[in-house]
Amino acid sequence: MNISLLTSSPLIVEIEDLLDQGVLTEISLKLKNRHWLAQQGVPVKLDETGLSFELRKDVMPPLTHLENKIKEKTGITSAKTSSIRIRHYHPGQGHPPHCDHYELNDEYLLFTAVFFLCDTEEGGATSFTKSDGIKIVPKRNKLIFWLNYLDDGNEDLLSEHEAETVKDGEKLIAIYLFYGEKSETSSVRHFLLENYSTEES
Template sequence: MSTIRFRRVASEARIFVADGFLDEDEIAAILAAAGEGTAYGAQHDGTGLHFELPLAAAPELTALQARLEAVLGFANLLGDTFRFRRYHAGEGHPPHVDCYAWSGAHLVVTAMLWLTCPAQGGETRFGRARPAALRLEPRRGRLAMWMNYGADGRPDPLAWHEGLAVAAGEKTTLTSFIYADRAVAPAFAPGLEADPAIPGVVLEA
């Protein structure tokens, strides 16, 4: 795979996008491994069909987790699964910040990939990003990654986000919730400047 370029999409909130992080073969393998989630206790509610997809389900998942850890420079202490979600028309996810702790580790980074994209809607919106709220449009193979804690180790309110409802078609995402010590989160890409002109990233007026 060619070198992946990460671009920062907000000047203060630490939100990064890398297009083409997954190729078509990887996407197909992951979708095949997930199926309808019956083997993994899938649930279906207003936030779509969702379940935990274990790394053991496909070698592509193990390789993907290793690539994410290599990019960040630290290990996911609770990285045995990915969160698989499939949204149909009318389904989305309410606003929240991904700040959780488990066994002394904190959810420092959220890494979300799009496996399938809807015909309309389904953007991920960061309503408190600066200098302006922004929406990430679903793009197949795209990785969005954001830091949930600030340099002071406290939850970052600028990481507040929501999944806007799908208007037509379906959206499938695969998310790695990366747990580590809060002190390691600021280490990723501290020198990247915000890039306001990224296709599929919409800054709100």
């Protein structure tokens, strides 16, 4: 497992080789099987940003265990997710620029993690639009994790990102949205800066 700090502003961590390749293949095949999803009672949405759905944690145990790995490797102590969001893009599909600055039940979306379940032939990069040159190409078994808020509680505007349009192939991702109290932001930032070296110059 390789872990590196891509940049400190916005703070983005990249983790590779989180799951066994055989397990990853089984997960991907099931998530692309509309019949299997229907059997699990998972409603699917399809629009210009591709196919998406919320996956209950009991439906795919390996992805639930992956959440625990994410928390361990990033220093999260109390923030948690309610479900796992799956997005499946095909050529011509992407997602416009946005920030993950949301509030739910008096908690804030502090951290976002995106796990790439397949390689994409061309396009589909996660691009941080207010930070020059920060672009993550989809790669199977890679995860990126970033902070959405600053230590003072304000929104980190540099966390704005988009899913660039897929030009060839497909893009399949699992998204973990960690909600909690803003006070945890500073402790996670400190943990990441202390434990991982940066690749930025």
